[in-house]
Amino acid sequence: QVQVVESGGGSVQAGASLRLSCAVSGRSIMYYAMGWFRQAPDSQREFVASINFSGGTTDYADSVLGRFTISRDDAKNTVYLQMDRLKPEDTAIYYCAIHGGRGSYDTATLYDYWGQGTQVTVSS
Numbered sequence: 754q755v756q757v758v759e760s761g762g763g764s765v766q767a768g769a770s771l772r773l774s775c776a777v778s779g780r781s782i783m784y785y786a787m788g789w790f791r792q793a794p795d796s797q798r799e800f801v802a803s804i805n806f807s808g809g810t811t812d813y814a815d816s817v818l819g820r821f822t823i824s825r826d827d828a829k830n831t832v833y834l835q836m837d838r839l840k841p842e843d844t845a846i847y848y849c850a851i852h853g854g855r856g857s858y859d860t861a862t863l864y865d866y867w868g869q870g871t872q873v874t875v876s877s
Contacts, residue, residue, distance in 0.1 A: 759871040764876065765875055765876070768838060781827070789801040789849055803823065850867045
């Protein structure tokens, strides 16, 4: 059984940093692209960042480019999202997911396994 567990969320002031972790069990992530998405209240789930299976290619939403960094440690079966210079508009539940292997990495429906999410709240 594949489990995806996010952690590291919290409540911070604007300008602060947080590091989210995504621990996967039941499947080795080393052959899979991984992604982070977020969903704010009354909004659709949106793409945040992705990293391909080798870690050599990353992609970011324009809204987080230059502030967020996605990385992976396959030995720990874990993916990270370093979030710097946080803004109030970054407030959302952040989800980690395992890509299904085909198609673009910014499309939520192409991800097979999802975690329960971790709340990030940024106050001004």
